[in-house]
Amino acid sequence: MGDRIVTWPNALSAARLLGVPVFLWLVLGPRTATSDLIAAGILGLAGITDWLDGKLARMLNQQSRLGALLDPAADRLYIAATVIALAVRGIMPWWLFGAIAGRELIVAVALLVLQRRTVYGALQVSFVGKTATLCLMYAFPLLFLGAHSGTTAEVVRVLGWAFAIWGIALYWWAAMLYLTQVRDLVRESGMEGAATS
Template structure:
């Protein structure tokens, strides 16, 4: 019974950190597209990446994992990625084809949802590679912002390192997406096996 109540907790420190990250998404977009306060936008991205790492550490160390946390933590990650690539593309820092590749992966994974629901599953478990991909992208985006400051002494270095993280991040993102195909096949196979034993 205590395990069930622990799973249903809402106001844990990791969940609060995830909520704060969610609240930061519209602020980030406003900073990028409104006053174009890149310094504050980059600081917010760094804070988001740090709290993403911190909430996972706290959840595991103090047994504060919860059902809600497993939903809002990856949701906050994805929203930051979408907000960032949108802001970077509108500011012409990154090309739109990169936006299409990242969003295409999300649509690819989302296409599994009806199949999962059909067999009684809610969502796929977040894979380690997916988290690694997000980490790479969260490193890449502040660097690409800095690289857009043409003429600055750090611009070229940030451009090279930022694109390196971007390539790794996108590659891992799609790799994790392909591994989800394997996971879906295993879940569907298990569900069909259970159905066949009942018939």
């Protein structure tokens, strides 16, 4: 993993981060059908660029430490902003916000433990975690568009809930995998410390 900053994957992650305030303004500001459609498009684009930046990093051999931080940060920020905005608008129930926020809190505490007790700074991103993020990135724009009236909106809403339920289940499964990683790394670090003392 290199120290390069200016790479295509990093540019995509940075663009995703810049889209968060625009999305929030569109959802919480104008509240028109057009602004909702543009906001859903931004969410869809965020999901595509999330997949694309990882693909480009591997294809162009442009993995970097900055990219390893930017990509999950952009994912988490989008998920947090979307869940809060959709809950404020009444499109998504607050229990779903609680399920996602609770998972993030548990993983954040685990990362703090990891940083304090070992030399490891980050966890290996799992396929389950990436799949969970992708499901949620599909769920949010579908739930958003499904909040309008009509038969099409109802079908879209059902699809959105299907992705949301799968996404939440996979999100918590990924959290359990991360907690297992933290436990193993802390235990391994403790054994190494005991062996050298």
